[in-house]
Amino acid sequence: MSKHFKAGGSLFQGGKEIVPAVDGVSLALSEGETLGLVGESGCGKSTLARLILGLERVTEGRIYYQGQEITGLDYTKLCDVRQNIQMVFQDSYASFDPFYTVAGIIGEPLTNFGNNGRSLGNEINSIMERVGLEPAYASRYPHELSGGQLQRVGIARALILYPKLLLCDEPVSSLDFAIKAQILGLLKDLKQQLGLTYLFISHDLSAIRYICDRVAVMYLGKIVEILSMRRLLEDICHPYTTALLAAVPVADPRLRQAERGHIKGEPPRFAGVAGGCRFYFRCPHAIPLCREVEPVLEKVGTAHAVACHLKHELGLGEQLSEVRTGGPGDSGEIYSQERSG
Amino acid sequence: MGGSNNGSNNIPGAVFAQNMWQNFLRDKQAMAGLLIVLLFLAVGLLAPLIAPHDPLQIDLANKLLPPSLSYPLGTDHLGRCELSRLIYATRVSLSNSILVLALILLISIPVGSVSGYAGGAIDNILMRITDILLAFPSLVLSLAIAGLIGPSLAHLLIALAAVLWAGYARIIRGMVLQIKEKEFITAARASGASHFNVVTRHIMLHAMTPIIALAALEVGGIILAISGLCFLGLGAQPPTPEWGVMLNDSRPYIQSDPNLMLYPGLAIFLVVGSFNLVGEGLRKAINPQSGGRMADR
Numbered sequence: 154m155s156k157h158f159k160a161g162g163s164l165f166q167g168g169k170e171i172v173p174a175v176d177g178v179s180l181a182l183s184e185g186e187t188l189g190l191v192g193e194s195g196c197g198k199s200t201l202a203r204l205i206l207g208l209e210r211v212t213e214g215r216i217y218y219q220g221q222e223i224t225g226l227d228y229t230k231l232c233d234v235r236q237n238i239q240m241v242f243q244d245s246y247a248s249f250d251p252f253y254t255v256a257g258i259i260g261e262p263l264t265n266f267g268n269n270g271r272s273l274g275n276e277i278n279s280i281m282e283r284v285g286l287e288p289a290y291a292s293r294y295p296h297e298l299s300g301g302q303l304q305r306v307g308i309a310r311a312l313i314l315y316p317k318l319l320l321c322d323e324p325v326s327s328l329d330f331a332i333k334a335q336i337l338g339l340l341k342d343l344k345q346q347l348g349l350t351y352l353f354i355s356h357d358l359s360a361i362r363y364i365c366d367r368v369a370v371m372y373l374g375k376i377v378e379i380l381s382m383r384r385l386l387e388d389i390c391h392p393y394t395t396a397l398l399a400a401v402p403v404a405d406p407r408l409r410q411a412e413r414g415h416i417k418g419e420p421p422r423f424a425g426v427a428g429g430c431r432f433y434f435r436c437p438h439a440i441p442l443c444r445e446v447e448p449v450l451e452k453v454g455t456a457h458a459v460a461c462h463l464k465h466e467l468g469l470g471e472q473l474s475e476v477r478t479g480g481p482g483d484s485g486e487i488y489s490q491e492r493s494g
Numbered sequence: 495m496g497g498s499n500n501g502s503n504n505i506p507g508a509v510f511a512q513n514m515w516q517n518f519l520r521d522k523q524a525m526a527g528l529l530i531v532l533l534f535l536a537v538g539l540l541a542p543l544i545a546p547h548d549p550l551q552i553d554l555a556n557k558l559l560p561p562s563l564s565y566p567l568g569t570d571h572l573g574r575c576e577l578s579r580l581i582y583a584t585r586v587s588l589s590n591s592i593l594v595l596a597l598i599l600l601i602s603i604p605v606g607s608v609s610g611y612a613g614g615a616i617d618n619i620l621m622r623i624t625d626i627l628l629a630f631p632s633l634v635l636s637l638a639i640a641g642l643i644g645p646s647l648a649h650l651l652i653a654l655a656a657v658l659w660a661g662y663a664r665i666i667r668g669m670v671l672q673i674k675e676k677e678f679i680t681a682a683r684a685s686g687a688s689h690f691n692v693v694t695r696h697i698m699l700h701a702m703t704p705i706i707a708l709a710a711l712e713v714g715g716i717i718l719a720i721s722g723l724c725f726l727g728l729g730a731q732p733p734t735p736e737w738g739v740m741l742n743d744s745r746p747y748i749q750s751d752p753n754l755m756l757y758p759g760l761a762i763f764l765v766v767g768s769f770n771l772v773g774e775g776l777r778k779a780i781n782p783q784s785g786g787r788m789a790d791r
Contacts, residue, residue, distance in 0.1 A: 203680075206684050208680060208683060208684060228688060228689070232686050232688075235684065235685070235686045236686065239684070239685065240681075240684045242677065242680075242681055244677060247676070247677035247678065248677045248678050248680070248681035249678055249681070250678045250682070250696050250699070250700075251678075252699050252700070261682065261685055261687070261695075262685035262686055265685060265686040265687045265688070265691060266686055310681075310685060311685075314685075314686070
């Protein structure tokens with residue numbers, strides 16, 4: 154059994170300008186795995202999750218769940234899907250109705266699926282226990298809870314239907330470090346206990362490394378590289394992935410290298426990415442071909458796919474080691490060019 | 495997430511409700527208004543108990559009497575007890591204005607929330623209908639409708655509701671538009687809530703407080719409209735005790751007995767004024783930043 158998502162070329166129309174927030178993404182998730190989705194802010198990660206849940210309409214392409222197409226379903230059918238796919242939101246606090254108590258928030262999915270009976274309270278209690286919330290919190294309001302507790306409530310709400318797939322949209326990025334570790338640990342435990350599959354969206358590579366089996370790197374609405382977590386350092390190939398990894402802060406100053414591999418500037422506006430590689434303007438290795446032809450995501454290993462014209466030249470870990478050791482005679486300045494016209 | 499343009503939206507629900515209530519209780523004007531409104535409500539409810547006479551009993555021998563012990567406010571041109579008529583008129587005015595309000599909300603809440611939530615073509619059609627209604631002066635239009643379907647109190651109520659719901663629907667639509675963009679609405683959808691559940695369990699919960707404030711603010715206007723149209727002879731017919739009818743009845747005697755017009759006028763003034771104070775107080779309590787200015791609608 155495989156879960157196969159294809160969110161291809163979904164275009165969001167904002168006024169007259171068409172913004173391809175998610176553009177030609179093809180991703181497959183197999184049961185029981187944790188797929189990380191990483192990328193800069195605004196690259197379309199959350200939109201992808203919303204598409205999968207049917208919260209946004211897919212412009213083009215198809216989404217499959219357990220072999221069945223779930224694109225553009227009507228409400229009743231979508232409900233069956235939503236029973237199996239749930240989401241943990243980045244900002245839990247904003248995702249809770251402030252007039253509801255914790256028990257009301259956690260129980261809402263159940264009541265949506267017709268459970269109003271006596272078992273509702275039991276279900277809420279058992280799920281609260283599972284995510285490590287004291288029963289006393291059941292009657293509290295969201296504003297009375299701390300960030301970590303809120304996130305636990307968010308997880309409890311997502312899990313009370315016992316879904317098979319959990320979409321975690323930056324579940325830990327608003328938390329401080331200690332709490333973040335707790336929540337990640339909780340997610341990891343829950344996955345084992347309940348046999349869950351995660352799509353773990355984050356811009357935080359340390360969280361991704363802790364929890365994920367595979368990681369898909371997204372840039373401006375496209376997947377640029379898919380890597381197996383176990384062979385991350387060996388396989389890493391795309392310059393953007395390298396840059397993301399190099400941007401992870403290192404605690405020990407002696408282990409820090411020069412700011413090589415860091416990319417500068419912000420991603421160009423979506424409207425300006427017609428033709429050519431999207432990363433061209435910020436890529437330290439760009440060649441003229443990159444400007445003309447958009448590279449496609451190609452499989453280069455058993456669990457490794459990359460979209461880059463220079464995948465063989467840049468190949469497989471070599472570049473990273475270069476970054477890690479610091480290349481000779483390089484001032485750290487990298488190629489960065491303002492987009493013209 | 496999502497900039498909210500008014501401060502109260504950032505305050506969590508429970509705290510917000512508590513704060514609002516405290517703000518309201520601390521507002522002396524609103525409290526004075528509430529006191530008068532409650533007084534009138536009590537008078538209306540207890541009318542048969544406190545009215546000294548039958549408001550419909552004609553006694554031509556005792557017409558146009560000055561105030562005395564048995565007729566505290568004197569008698570009108572047919573010898574009916576002025577005070578008793580005022581007391582029963584309170585009942586008529588209050589119950590009918592509340593009825594009109596209920597009718598208005600019954601139409602405008604579904605229309606406004608469907609329009610705001612669904613958007614698109616449905617929104618366009620519904621809002622164009624409200625535009626048409628809002629393009630006419632509401633009193634003139636309800637006058638026309640009431641005149642068309644014939645003068646009676648029930649017809650008047652229908653006419654008023656048929657005209658006044660449009661403004662409400664617009665305001666409710668605006669509130670729904672604002673609330674539906676919140677993250678918790680998305681979350682509710684994601685957890686399997688139907689559109690109906692999202693609107694009834696979440697959006698309406700958040701829209702209710704402003705709607706109540708709005709309603710309190712409007713009751714005064716409705717009472718005034720009912721009395722005004724009754725004065726013109728389009729609503730309650732004599733001998734029904736109603737403030738507008740009483741005003742009309744005593745019109746010929748304005749030279750000799752001006753107090754007969756003064757009493758119902760004063761009653762209208764007091765009730766309308768205090769409903770406005772209450773509504774204004776509620777509005778300020780919900781949205782303290784806006785200060786004492788009237789909401790621009």
